[in-house]
Amino acid sequence: MFKILKKNIFRSPYQSLAVILNVSLALFLVCTFFLIGAGSRAVLNFFESRPQAIAYLKDGVKSQEIDLLKARVESTGKVKEARYISKDDALKIYKDLFKDKPVLLEMVTANFLPASLEISANDISSLREIAEILKKEPIVEDVDFQEDVVSTLSSWLGSLRKFGFAMAVFLLLNCLLTILVILGMRISQRKEEIEILRLLGASSWYISSPIYLEGVFYGLFSAIFSWGLCYLVILYLAPFLSRVLTGIPIFPISPIFMLEVLGGISFLGSFVGFLGSLIAASRFLRVSR
Amino acid sequence: MITFDKVTKKFGEIVALENASFKIDKGEFVFLTGPSGAGKTTIIRLITGEYLPTSGTIEAVLTKINEISKRKIYLWRRKIGVIFQDYKLFNDRTIFENISVPLSFYKFTSGEIEEKVGKVLELVGLQERKNLFPAQLAGGELQRTCLARAIVTAPEILLADEPTGNLDPKTAREMVKLFEEINKKGTTIIMATHNQSIVDIFKTRVIELDRGKIVRDEKKGKYHV
Numbered sequence: 001m002f003k004i005l006k007k008n009i010f011r012s013p014y015q016s017l018a019v020i021l022n023v024s025l026a027l028f029l030v031c032t033f034f035l036i037g038a039g040s041r042a043v044l045n046f047f048e049s050r051p052q053a054i055a056y057l058k059d060g061v062k063s064q065e066i067d068l069l070k071a072r073v074e075s076t077g078k079v080k081e082a083r084y085i086s087k088d089d090a091l092k093i094y095k096d097l098f099k100d101k102p103v104l105l106e107m108v109t110a111n112f113l114p115a116s117l118e119i120s121a122n123d124i125s126s127l128r129e130i131a132e133i134l135k136k137e138p139i140v141e142d143v144d145f146q147e148d149v150v151s152t153l154s155s156w157l158g159s160l161r162k163f164g165f166a167m168a169v170f171l172l173l174n175c176l177l178t179i180l181v182i183l184g185m186r187i188s189q190r191k192e193e194i195e196i197l198r199l200l201g202a203s204s205w206y207i208s209s210p211i212y213l214e215g216v217f218y219g220l221f222s223a224i225f226s227w228g229l230c231y232l233v234i235l236y237l238a239p240f241l242s243r244v245l246t247g248i249p250i251f252p253i254s255p256i257f258m259l260e261v262l263g264g265i266s267f268l269g270s271f272v273g274f275l276g277s278l279i280a281a282s283r284f285l286r287v288s289r
Numbered sequence: 290m291i292t293f294d295k296v297t298k299k300f301g302e303i304v305a306l307e308n309a310s311f312k313i314d315k316g317e318f319v320f321l322t323g324p325s326g327a328g329k330t331t332i333i334r335l336i337t338g339e340y341l342p343t344s345g346t347i348e349a350v351l352t353k354i355n356e357i358s359k360r361k362i363y364l365w366r367r368k369i370g371v372i373f374q375d376y377k378l379f380n381d382r383t384i385f386e387n388i389s390v391p392l393s394f395y396k397f398t399s400g401e402i403e404e405k406v407g408k409v410l411e412l413v414g415l416q417e418r419k420n421l422f423p424a425q426l427a428g429g430e431l432q433r434t435c436l437a438r439a440i441v442t443a444p445e446i447l448l449a450d451e452p453t454g455n456l457d458p459k460t461a462r463e464m465v466k467l468f469e470e471i472n473k474k475g476t477t478i479i480m481a482t483h484n485q486s487i488v489d490i491f492k493t494r495v496i497e498l499d500r501g502k503i504v505r506d507e508k509k510g511k512y513h514v
Binding site: 193196197198199200201202203204206 | 337339360363364366367371373377379390391393394438
């Protein structure tokens with residue numbers, strides 16, 4: 001059967017190449033959309049797990065006042081965690097963040113940085129209310145909260161998902177039709193040969209199985225090719241993206257995750273290839289007797 | 290072995306075969322004669338199951354051919370060998386590969402295929418040509434290839450549609466001698482032909498058709514009465 005598959009593929013090499021390139025491009029885009037979606041999800045998770053509101057405290061605030069403030073915000077029941085960051089802690093974080101840029105570390109001491117209270121809310125929608133409570137506190141200098149960042153990111157991710165899903169459906173339909181048309185042409189080209197095989201006693205399975213195999217081959221080969229291409233693009237962009245997304249633990253991407261993506265895209269490619277070949281066979285191999 | 294019972298085949302208004310009834314026993318050699326359009330090929334195609342009769346029944350090897358479903362017809366076709374007037378060979382495959390096609394439907398090993406094809410190549414005298422392509426062979430050799438392909442699975446029935454139609458008289462006689470040899474081994478042969486000399490030499494059963502009707506059925510007949 002594999003001998004027949006090889007023969008069928010090389011019988012019209014340009015047609016085979018056209019279908020492989022077309023399906024590869026579509027699956028590459030599907031793979032890219034998926035990876036962007038997964039990356040965005042990771043970014044969102046990162047922001048959600050970070051303190052979502054920071055209350056910068058005035059200098060010289062006593063620890064009892066801080067404890068009272070902490071207790072007050074926790075008593076609202078809307079706070080998941082409230083953590084006090086002293087001036088020394090803030091300096092440590094600052095130094096860690098800019099360890100590669102010594103110029104920024106010069107002249108900076110703990111006195112330059114404010115102490116703060118980092119707060120994570122149970123629900124992002126209650127963040128504004130918590131921020132308002134904090135702003136009214138006399139020991140609070142300023143309040144910074146990320147409601148906009150997270151909600152914008154969340155809504156952007158939702159839109160991206162919808163757009164990605166629609167595009168994936170559109171692209172997979174394109175793959176299906178490409179495989180269907182090319183295999184239909186193949187069957188038409190082999191019409192006489194198929195007719196002779198039927199007269200000699202070939203079963204429908206004997207005639208159609210190389211067609212199914214060809215469809216699955218196109219889907220699977222294109223999936224592996226497009227996944228490889230995606231991985232190369234990620235590896236190429238990784239240094240740049242790591243810089244842009246500093247602190248967000250995405251890179252390096254786990255090879256296990258990429259293998260899972262390979263499994264998924266291979267299944268998708270094979271399924272589309274098989275479906276295309278199945279429709280082509282049922283459409284073009286239909287005979288009266 | 291093969292029974293036609295009041296078989297009629299119509300294509301629209303055209304009657305290709307009308308009320309044909311005959312019985313062919315196992316091991317018989319039967320010539321179907323008559324002018325073009327008489328219904329010879331229609332009979333062959335009705336036996337292969339390519340055509341379904343408009344009315345009547347066709348029974349062969351205890352199977353009602355007209356009742357075999359589209360999905361199962363291949364099983365019947367594997368029981369018969371067919372030689373086509375236009376050869377129906379695969380031009381992109383060698384003679385060896387062409388002959389081995391019916392064997393590829395079964396799970397034979399490559400060694401078994403080589404042995405079976407080798408035997409029929411020897412019978413039809415084409416051992417030397419086995420690696421050539423159909424375009425490199427003469428008409429008689431092509432027809433012998435078709436014969437080899439038809440008998441490689443040792444079918445009980447061999448159908449030949451004008452197998453000598455494109456051959457010179459000498460090659461045609463050689464070809465029919467091969468058929469005679471195969472028939473002697475017990476294979477039932479039904480041959481549609483125009484070739485008067487062959488029919489007259491072999492003096493076997495002749496079913497003559499004219500405009501779709503059987504006009505003569507003689508046990509040891511000649512081309513003309």
